[in-house]
Amino acid sequence: MLKTKAIVINRQDSGDKDALITLFSLEKGLIKAKIKSVKEAKSKQKFAKELFCFAEFLLAEKNGFYTVTSAECFDSFYEITTDYDKFNEAVQVLKILKIIVLENEANPALFIETLKVLKVLAYSNVQNNLALCKFLLAIFFNQGYNFHTERCSNCNMELMDDRYLCLSSGEVLCSFCSDDDCVKISYAMNKAFKFLSEIDYDRLNTLNLNKNVVHEILQLLNRNFERRFLN
Ligand SMILES: [Zn+2]
Known part of the structure; x- marks a missing residue:
């Protein structure tokens, strides 16, 4: 039993x-x-x-x-x-x-x-897809990928406004290290990632993000998930 x-x-x-x-x-x-x-x-x-x-x-x-x-x-x-x-x-x-x-x-x-x-x-009355985005970020963290870095994973340079998600490695890179297989993380997207990573689930209903930004980050997180786990 x-x-x-x-x-x-x-x-x-x-x-x-x-x-x-x-x-x-x-x-x-x-x-x-x-x-x-x-x-x-x-x-x-x-x-x-x-x-x-x-x-x-x-x-x-x-x-x-x-x-x-x-x-x-x-x-x-x-x-x-x-x-x-x-x-x-x-x-x-x-x-x-x-x-x-x-x-x-x-x-x-x-x-x-x-x-x-x-x-x-x-x-809880949470904006659509915020819980899913937060969950996906937690999945990446749980599997050893860090979205919340302040330094380029390749050259260790401090990341300024320009940052890219490398789809082949799942790591965050600076503009110098980025290549064709990278997607730009806009300032608004990065801010949304930061908000979602830092807030607790029980306060998620207090967050109100731009719908287009939520759409963009969910797309990026889904693409990253496919590349990390579905190949
Ligand atoms: Zn770099």
Whole structure:
């Protein structure tokens, strides 16, 4: 038996009655598990197959396959599903986790970050995509990339107004070291990165950034994510 705190990050049907869920667990990283008879009307575990559900799962293991025997819900984050934009943003968070989280590899810092971002999306009135941008910045930091440097990663010169994100290395460079595979980080974008990195999730609703700048930084963060983790 394995007892673990986990968040449901993916679900799919399995036959007529069962469901297969993917969990981001605190103790063991990614876990795939089956929930039996979960689609029957009287099932008490319906909640445990829903996306975003944060619960304590009791799992039985047999030949490397897990089956949920019971689950106790801490928070379903149900409110996320009632807002189209927030839902899409939270689905992006889950997509990222499905790529980053590995089996048998705990990542407590990322687990806590995930709970914080889901809480903000469920319960707080935050400008669209700010929580997602902050989460992506945390992902890069968690994986060893630093966006918040004041020095060029190549020549160590102090960065002035001109700075570039090198897509081939994921590092921030000065204008002299930048090449064709770099994207300019404008003054406004850098300021937005700084705000987002420094503010706590529970104060994110006090931040109001220019929509175009948010669009630009999200595009850059997504491109960087693809180059770092999808090749
Ligand atoms: Zn340089």
